Amino acid sequence: MHPITAQLVHQTIRPRPAESYKGNYGRVLLIGGNQNFGGAIIMAATAATYSGAGLVTVATDPQNFASLHARLPEAMVMDYHQTDAVLALMAGVDVVVIGPGLGTDPGADQLLSAVLTAAKPQQRLVLDGSALTLLAATPRPLPASPIVITPHQMEWQRLSGLAIKDQSPTANRRAQRQLGVIAVVKAHHTTIYTDQDVWFNPGGTPAMATGGMGDTLAGMVGGFAGQFSDFTAAILSAVYLHSAIADDLAATRYVVLPHQISALIPEYMHRYSVAVPD
Amino acid sequence: MHPITAQLVHQTIRPRPAESYKGNYGRVLLIGGNQNFGGAIIMAATAATYSGAGLVTVATDPQNFASLHARLPEAMVMDYHQTDAVLALMAGVDVVVIGPGLGTDPGADQLLSAVLTAAKPQQRLVLDGSALTLLAATPRPLPASPIVITPHQMEWQRLSGLAIKDQSPTANRRAQRQLGVIAVVKAHHTTIYTDQDVWFNPGGTPAMATGGMGDTLAGMVGGFAGQFSDFTAAILSAVYLHSAIADDLAATRYVVLPHQISALIPEYMHRYSVAVPD
């Protein structure tokens, strides 16, 4: 089990080449946010945007358009009920994040299936939150795309069949291999299972134990996945920085709000891009 | 009559254990915010979230969803007209805050009764604002749950039958015992009546004399009640910190806005968790 290191993050987040444009930094589509959980997709999209994604589109319930734009004018929006339009736009993106606040009703279930069916091999997928609950309830074939899932321990139990007390690295590894996806199992010290290795995140603070933290991580993973060629390194770097920012904020805060992490992503990415912080 | 002390707050707000997750810090349901008073429930939910509540859901008029999410994506929302759905969600929460901006129309009255009827003995209730007006107008049996009410002096008059000029500690004590709930009677120096003791809050400033201050306190009480096992200590700590933050802000401000208090709750909770401030 390897720790994610500051060195790895530094080697992943490289200074951007001068001659580049927004198309070089990832087209990211985030899908989620029903009439009850709109905040989740807002937080995920915020994290993706502040992570440097070149273009961010949010497919969500139209109820969430006003609040999303009030917080994040940088994102584009579309009605996630219009499946054909979502799939048409999806055809041109580099990364799809699906799940934050998506809910588990039949419409959500069908949308997840449609997205999984439409995914192309070169598109990266981030499955989070409700998408994992839906998958656990109704397993379905996963596309050949690079896929990362970001379950918390209860979602992981549903997906893997492993009770929380049985979620040892060895058992998790076995379950991950059966699923065939990279698994980010969120806990006090998050562990990440790839086909090659098992990683753990040295950071993390109980000040992060509040709603929306996972949505923010999913958005960061999506944002990083659109920019950095090594998918695993992108995921590991997002996990590391998400908690590194929280740890620093928690030095003076009893609880850290998700949007406070997103606001600092650009500065932390810069810091790690130029040097390995102490 | 005991003063609430910084020492008591310090002993209540303990550093969080490393191995913990959002479910450990309270599921809080806030109910309120009609078509005229939506800001009240926004302010209460903001205070609960910044107080460190693990999961916050707001049952309100759908008109308020966009503004709530624009300010607080961390909260989940539901339509408070759907009583069955509200009660179903309520069954799984640790704390219910009802009243801020709820209004006093028949729908609000029925919702209050439904919530009081559905409350389980282990759920903590915070009754504020319109809920107190409704209770005074139509007394009804209170559940066996731990309950705190947070009236200002006029609301307390309606509830207790005591004219403001007659609201002495002794008379208040008697009225509180009849009601059988913890009573936070808000005034320049707020007094708190429990079955065991009478407390007074040493802080407070006339810079707090502005709309929304009470909604913010109700949200803080709800947030603290979801995290700290001693209900009375949680309430007293919320009352104390609410005014401690305001007092500090008022050193340079003629009026303190409620949302300015909420923004500082995480830092003040941290400060009191590590030491007794001077």
Next chain:
Amino acid sequence: MHPITAQLVHQTIRPRPAESYKGNYGRVLLIGGNQNFGGAIIMAATAATYSGAGLVTVATDPQNFASLHARLPEAMVMDYHQTDAVLALMAGVDVVVIGPGLGTDPGADQLLSAVLTAAKPQQRLVLDGSALTLLAATPRPLPASPIVITPHQMEWQRLSGLAIKDQSPTANRRAQRQLGVIAVVKAHHTTIYTDQDVWFNPGGTPAMATGGMGDTLAGMVGGFAGQFSDFTAAILSAVYLHSAIADDLAATRYVVLPHQISALIPEYMHRYSVAVPD
């Protein structure tokens, strides 16, 4: 012609008595904001709230509720089409500000007339923006209430019949006496005409030459009028501080946005309440 002095402002904005509550600091009703000019009433209400008004209600087009609450949860809202409800609430307020973004359609005209008819002698009125345009187009009897109008030079031309080039202090004085209201004639150096005196504001900067400045002043006047017993002193102090804040901001800004002024009102009021600044 007297300059408004820092001394006058200091003598007006007194430290608040410890034993006081929000009802002591003014119930302010702001009326305005149609489907095109919603921002105007948002800015006015923001200024009133940050000026320390105890309770702020905004009667506006419902289209503006979400954006108002997203910026200012401290305010209550109501639909200004429901004239009876507006008048019923108005009966209990101390100050009415009418005009910012109200527009000049027949509905606005009727609402203005209804408000003028319903005003009680002890209620203070602030007439601004569209209300002045409507009054100029259709003069109507003004109530016996203390009234202040806040025209810019073109609105003053319409009201007084004085072309801008003829708006000398002497001519303005004569027109003000005929109208029987306090007139704040906004210009680079704003002049204020009362029954007793003519005042001029020493401050002001061309960085304030941007939309919404007047709405912000109207809201400040409303907020101050609800708190300070001397109506004239309240008005003069609002005019003075509005530009004093702008002058300070303009030391480092080419243009000052209205909401930036409002954000600083509490700190400036505090500063003047404790001493005469240099």
Next chain:
Amino acid sequence: MHPITAQLVHQTIRPRPAESYKGNYGRVLLIGGNQNFGGAIIMAATAATYSGAGLVTVATDPQNFASLHARLPEAMVMDYHQTDAVLALMAGVDVVVIGPGLGTDPGADQLLSAVLTAAKPQQRLVLDGSALTLLAATPRPLPASPIVITPHQMEWQRLSGLAIKDQSPTANRRAQRQLGVIAVVKAHHTTIYTDQDVWFNPGGTPAMATGGMGDTLAGMVGGFAGQFSDFTAAILSAVYLHSAIADDLAATRYVVLPHQISALIPEYMHRYSVAVPD
């Protein structure tokens, strides 16, 4: 090919005369923001407002009113489907910015044609984003007004017929002369083609490679065009300051969000108005 210099910006952004009012600083109408791209017009309008435009009106889909006002109460709004009302208001403005988030459906196309037809010779036009896509798809006569277009390289390819690899200064110059408008061709170092000269912008950073940057520049160009008499100098100054702010922010940020640039425009304009920065 001339570099835009700090000296040129300094000579353009002059201290404002004391005796002036908002009408002196430009009435700017921005048209755009459909149901998917509302954020684009919000960002453009924010940039125009923070650039010091005297009065800003946004014609957009009504869906965007709430989010626009939540971020920018200083702007007025109107429904861009009401073409007659848009044209009526347009008759009184100094600058029209059309295109950000406008989309390319038939309604957008007709609105663009109506605006181009209605433009008066003394009105300045800024054509951006979707307006350029529409123009390239269906060329139409341009009015005699001073016009600037702000294409990125792909939009410029569509408009000029020059493949990106063929967009040399000489070829661009030729294309610009045929179009008869000032062309701001956005790239790592943006180049600007006027009838007299070719300019290049020395600033720019890959941290700007994110959605909304162009919308922000279009809004700045509109804001500057309403204030500074020399149209070319206004455009050049907007281009220069837009990247100068981004370059400074990028010293500590891996990505710069468009709204972060707008927030700093007033301070940068002030700085350049008083001296040539080092």
